[in-house]
Amino acid sequence: MLGALAKLALAPVLLVQGRQVRRDALRLPEAAGPRAGVAGEGTPVLRLLVVGDSSGAGVGVATQTEALAEPLARACAARLGAAVSWQLLATSGHTAADALAAFNGAASSGELAPADVLVLALGVNDAVGQTRPRTWLRTLDELHAQAVARCGVGLTLHSGLPPVGRFPLLPTPLRQVLGRDARALDAALRAHVAGSAHRHHVPLPELPMLPVSGHHAGPITGSADEAEPGWIAADGFHPGLLGYRAWVAALDAQLAALMPPGQPQP
Numbered sequence: 001m002l003g004a005l006a007k008l009a010l011a012p013v014l015l016v017q018g019r020q021v022r023r024d025a026l027r028l029p030e031a032a033g034p035r036a037g038v039a040g041e042g043t044p045v046l047r048l049l050v051v052g053d054s055s056g057a058g059v060g061v062a063t064q065t066e067a068l069a070e071p072l073a074r075a076c077a078a079r080l081g082a083a084v085s086w087q088l089l090a091t092s093g094h095t096a097a098d099a100l101a102a103f104n105g106a107a108s109s110g111e112l113a114p115a116d117v118l119v120l121a122l123g124v125n126d127a128v129g130q131t132r133p134r135t136w137l138r139t140l141d142e143l144h145a146q147a148v149a150r151c152g153v154g155l156t157l158h159s160g161l162p163p164v165g166r167f168p169l170l171p172t173p174l175r176q177v178l179g180r181d182a183r184a185l186d187a188a189l190r191a192h193v194a195g196s197a198h199r200h201h202v203p204l205p206e207l208p209m210l211p212v213s214g215h216h217a218g219p220i221t222g223s224a225d226e227a228e229p230g231w232i233a234a235d236g237f238h239p240g241l242l243g244y245r246a247w248v249a250a251l252d253a254q255l256a257a258l259m260p261p262g263q264p265q266p
Helices: 004-024 069-080 096-108 124-128 133-151 174-193 241-258
Strands: 036-039 046-052 084-090 117-121 155-159 199-202
Touching: 036 069, 046 069, 046 096, 046 133, 069 084, 069 241, 084 096, 096 133, 117 133, 124 174, 133 155, 133 174, 155 241, 174 199, 199 241
Parallel strands: 046 084, 046 117, 117 155, 155 199
Antiparallel strands: 036 084
């Protein structure tokens, strides 16, 4: 994360910009629709549980049919040629600690069904809230452990953090600071689960950029407002329809690599 002295020097500007963003940001609702179901016909051969924040909840698209959990189940069902069940536990604004509390509450009340695969979509709010990487990773460890113990999960996919440094909603220097913090969390997570048989980091697809002065913006220099249409929602912060589709494809590809058809599920 950005050095303490640099953040201290920028603190007055960052505080003002943070207040302005919270005051002026377009507030989009979570995607409408059921938060559990079955894709395909017959008895499910795979059971998915998605836990996350606003992106997991589908903010940026109208319905769950366009968001993350349900489309991922449909993609898996089409690939496997069999039914896949899914359930979603996600709330706007949740940090990893909030998600852990929500998971434990739902599990204790019997709201969660057994699951084979846990997909975690968390981290942006921890970057915004300046959660220390070590603390964040401990919470993710506990989420995985609780999902194993209480839902029977055998595999956890950790979605990588999005390119916060390219979000049009955020002004400079807040965009750069939060972008760097998000990259630091993502790098810590990737290293933390490297080599694990039961936990995998899944990077988000590269954000396509429009040409700038006849050239495509690179991964570092690309400006947030140069993303191709459809990849970022109208609020300048959440995935758009194309962003969700690419995210689903990345997760499905990882599942296909880890669990080939005909192989026992984890």
